[in-house]
Amino acid sequence: MSTDDNNAYGDLDKSKGVVMKELMLGNKAVARGLYEAGVCFVSSYPGTPSTEITEEAVRYDDIYCEWAPNEKVAMESAFGASLAGKRAFCAQKHVGLNVAADPLFTMSYTGVNAGFVVVVADDAGCHSSQNEQDSRHYAIAAKVPMLEPSDSAEALAFTKLAYELSEKYDTPVLLKMCTRVAHSQSIVEPGEREEHTKPYEKNIAKYVMMPGNAKKRHPIVEERTRALTEYAETGPLNRIEKGTGDVGIITCSTSYQYVKEVFGDEAHILKLGMTNPLPVELIRNFAAQVKELYVVEELDSIIEDHVKSLGIQVSGSNLLPRIDEFSQNLIAKAFGRETTSGTALEDAIPPRPPVMCAGCPHRGMFYSLKKRNCTVLGDIGCYTLGAVAPLNTIELTLCMGASIGAAHGFNKMLGKASEGKTVAVIGDSTFMHSGMTGLANVAYNQSNSTIVILDNSITGMTGHQQNPTTGLNIKGEPAGKIDLEALCRAMGFRRIRVVDPYQLAECDTAIKEELAAEEPSIIISRRPCALLKHVKHKPPLAVDPEKCIGCKSCMRIGCPAISMKNGKAVVDATQCVGCNVCSQLCPKQAFSSTAN
Amino acid sequence: METKNIIIVGVGGQGSLLASKLLGYLLLKQGYDVKVSEVHGMSQRGGSVVTYVRFGDRVFSPVVDKGEADFIVSFEILETARWLSYLKPGGQIVTNTQQIDPMPVITGAAEYPAELVEKIKRKGLKIDAMDCLSLAREAGSPKAVNIVLLGRLSHYFDIEDAAWQEALSANVPPKFLELNKKAFALGKSLTQ
Numbered sequence: 001m002s003t004d005d006n007n008a009y010g011d012l013d014k015s016k017g018v019v020m021k022e023l024m025l026g027n028k029a030v031a032r033g034l035y036e037a038g039v040c041f042v043s044s045y046p047g048t049p050s051t052e053i054t055e056e057a058v059r060y061d062d063i064y065c066e067w068a069p070n071e072k073v074a075m076e077s078a079f080g081a082s083l084a085g086k087r088a089f090c091a092q093k094h095v096g097l098n099v100a101a102d103p104l105f106t107m108s109y110t111g112v113n114a115g116f117v118v119v120v121a122d123d124a125g126c127h128s129s130q131n132e133q134d135s136r137h138y139a140i141a142a143k144v145p146m147l148e149p150s151d152s153a154e155a156l157a158f159t160k161l162a163y164e165l166s167e168k169y170d171t172p173v174l175l176k177m178c179t180r181v182a183h184s185q186s187i188v189e190p191g192e193r194e195e196h197t198k199p200y201e202k203n204i205a206k207y208v209m210m211p212g213n214a215k216k217r218h219p220i221v222e223e224r225t226r227a228l229t230e231y232a233e234t235g236p237l238n239r240i241e242k243g244t245g246d247v248g249i250i251t252c253s254t255s256y257q258y259v260k261e262v263f264g265d266e267a268h269i270l271k272l273g274m275t276n277p278l279p280v281e282l283i284r285n286f287a288a289q290v291k292e293l294y295v296v297e298e299l300d301s302i303i304e305d306h307v308k309s310l311g312i313q314v315s316g317s318n319l320l321p322r323i324d325e326f327s328q329n330l331i332a333k334a335f336g337r338e339t340t341s342g343t344a345l346e347d348a349i350p351p352r353p354p355v356m357c358a359g360c361p362h363r364g365m366f367y368s369l370k371k372r373n374c375t376v377l378g379d380i381g382c383y384t385l386g387a388v389a390p391l392n393t394i395e396l397t398l399c400m401g402a403s404i405g406a407a408h409g410f411n412k413m414l415g416k417a418s419e420g421k422t423v424a425v426i427g428d429s430t431f432m433h434s435g436m437t438g439l440a441n442v443a444y445n446q447s448n449s450t451i452v453i454l455d456n457s458i459t460g461m462t463g464h465q466q467n468p469t470t471g472l473n474i475k476g477e478p479a480g481k482i483d484l485e486a487l488c489r490a491m492g493f494r495r496i497r498v499v500d501p502y503q504l505a506e507c508d509t510a511i512k513e514e515l516a517a518e519e520p521s522i523i524i525s526r527r528p529c530a531l532l533k534h535v536k537h538k539p540p541l542a543v544d545p546e547k548c549i550g551c552k553s554c555m556r557i558g559c560p561a562i563s564m565k566n567g568k569a570v571v572d573a574t575q576c577v578g579c580n581v582c583s584q585l586c587p588k589q590a591f592s593s594t595a596n
Numbered sequence: 597m598e599t600k601n602i603i604i605v606g607v608g609g610q611g612s613l614l615a616s617k618l619l620g621y622l623l624l625k626q627g628y629d630v631k632v633s634e635v636h637g638m639s640q641r642g643g644s645v646v647t648y649v650r651f652g653d654r655v656f657s658p659v660v661d662k663g664e665a666d667f668i669v670s671f672e673i674l675e676t677a678r679w680l681s682y683l684k685p686g687g688q689i690v691t692n693t694q695q696i697d698p699m700p701v702i703t704g705a706a707e708y709p710a711e712l713v714e715k716i717k718r719k720g721l722k723i724d725a726m727d728c729l730s731l732a733r734e735a736g737s738p739k740a741v742n743i744v745l746l747g748r749l750s751h752y753f754d755i756e757d758a759a760w761q762e763a764l765s766a767n768v769p770p771k772f773l774e775l776n777k778k779a780f781a782l783g784k785s786l787t788q
Contacts (some may be wrong), residue, residue: 350708
């Protein structure tokens with residue numbers, strides 16, 4: 001067999017046993033690492049920028065993968081798999097780890113059976129998140145090791161190494177990704193899978209964390225941190241790259257790449273692949289070799305504070321921002337180096353914020369809520385876009401599931417003044433994630449609240465993942481299906497109604513009647529996401545310019561397929577899916593289907 | 597070789613991920629170190645999106661900064677204008693002339709600037725502008741705008757056609773291959 005240049009990269013050239021290089025997304029490289037490390041179980045809840053790890057892992061037949069209802073359940077399920085003796089994994093975004101923090105902190109005490117690795121993906125720059133929290137604090141607080149890859153090759157290698165460390169030191173290991181590592185492609189060399197399984201053995205003192213046992217596990221955790229610190233001093237994850245000149249820079253993750261881009265070999269670099277626990281002697285020795293010492297790290301000054309705590313003089317926070325992500329120009333500027341710049345036009349360039357898609361089923365419901373001047377307490381999902389112009393309807397977005405709890409507290413305090421006009425809106429996936437417990441509170445403590453479940457039959461924002469209400473599993477195969485109406489009835493709600501958000505009159509009546517009711521109520525606004533492949537679209541609409549009077553009534557729904565040209569409404573046929581919501585607003589019946 | 601930078605800009609949902617995937621594949625096959633940085637998640641919902649492609653002997657940063665881009669490949673002319681300051685002095689713009697109104701223009705809160713291609717030319721910048729949407733339709737689908745643009749971009753690269761064709765075959769689903777090869781050829785055959 002000869003090497004065939006037409007082979008896709010990543011294919012094995014079996015005649016030589018050589019693995020070809022492949023350009024791979026950071027998240028896909030983690031999934032490849034899971035495969036090679038012999039991982040058998042993956043359970044996650046989607047969240048940008050972590051989602052693709054689980055979506056890529058499911059392509060390997062040797063790995064069982066699932067979407068769990070939320071991150072806490074995912075982590076507990078993965079822990080169960082580790083306990084059973086199979087290498088296990090879960091992934092989440094930074095805020096997902098807030099949800100899963102409870103099991104993490106005590107898993108630190110129990111340790112693991114088979115290796116257990118958890119990805120947490122930070123989002124410096126808030127590309128797709130509600131905050132910019134730095135997950136390294138969790139590693140410190142939970143006393144578990146954290147590894148931070150800086151590109152795809154490291155993502156693969158660190159994932160495999162994380163499993164070795166997990167089993168050697170009997171600990172869950174956090175693998176911290178960030179948007180620029182998770183969503184960048186760089187070159188990797190895939191390897192082979194190795195199986196690793198262990199028997200399950202009953203061990204009450206290790207796994208039953210009641211006070212007497214937990215107290216005995218805590219010293220083991222402290223000793224483990226001491227041993228891991230020793231590993232950090234000499235292990236392969238932290239390395240010094242000798243440079244020229246007097247400047248020394250301690251850095252990690254994607255910041256390392258920006259530092260290399262700016263300084264090349266002109267600075268000495270201590271590249272930390274393990275950011276908890278941090279080494280002591282390695283840093284002292286490095287600091288002693290350079291005249292000026294800097295730390296370059298995104299978000300909080302965790303490494304810098306550690307260096308300072310060793311009594312070493314260091315700069316970083318005084319030069320670099322603690323907000324947003326870095327780039328090569330940002331670092332060059334901070335160090336007084338030459339930066340590049342380009343030309344701009346004098347024109348004001350209008351912003352292009354994300355919008356609800358043409359045919360989005362959320363639009364009709366938000367228009368109806370706006371029309372009734374409702375106070376809308378929102379949640380996390382595509383429908384958060386109900387807060388932007390021209391709908392401007394959502395008045396609160398906090399975290400997964402918060403809409404229902406917030407509406408409950410709001411109505412309890414304002415009573416009649418708010419009950420008749422306040423609603424919580426929450427998507428089907430977010431409701432399964434953590435809306436159910438909020439709803440239990442409404443049912444139990446009886447606030448007169450109206451909850452709108454925006455059921456688009458998918459987890460939309462993260463790119464169409466199945467959830468417990470869709471009846472399909474991560475592979476699109478038939479699975480259990482939770483009946484939302486039956487669930488709400490079981491909690492004791494009597495007023496539950498289902499509406500089609502493409503029918504504005506139906507939405508309006510439901511909102512009016514449920515807000516007027518003297519008891520808690522649920523409106524399920526049900527229609528699948530217009531982007532789903534199985535959703536059949538109607539032919540696009542067109543505007544009859546003779547009938548259009550240019551009143552802009554149709555513009556009030558903020559559909560990206562409608563614009564005004566020469567005083568008349570025009571429909572972009574490439575975007576329009578024929579949902580007909582605009583047509584219900586037209587006083588002159590100017591819209592008609594192009595099918596006729 | 598000094599690292600070369602390409603930024604691919606457009607409106608979320610226009611197909612920039614396929615364009616960057618294909619370019620990354622092609623450049624890797626040419627023996628370069630390559631990094632590609634993408635945007636997923638919320639900004640894909642009709643927002644302004646950018647993808648960075650960098651290649652050379654050794655690439656560190658996955659992102660391209662202002663004044664660094666050797667090429668701006670743009671799916672929409674307002675986005676070309678928005679990302680203009682990323683162009684390196686002497687860099688080349690390859691752009692679709694299609695206009696897609698952003699929401700502030702749709703709601704009347706802002707105006708779509710007029711004559712953007714002319715204004716960019718008057719700045720002395722190298723811009724290769726064409727109606728990719730019509731060409732994509734001619735090839736068989738308005739979704740092939742991305743491949744029309746790549747066809748045009750291929751003019752500026754010293755990479756033989758066979759390599760581009762192979763990159764197309766390896767990255768496009770077989771049932772759309774003919775359509776995309778036609779789109780590539782239509783983009784490529786354009787003369788300024």
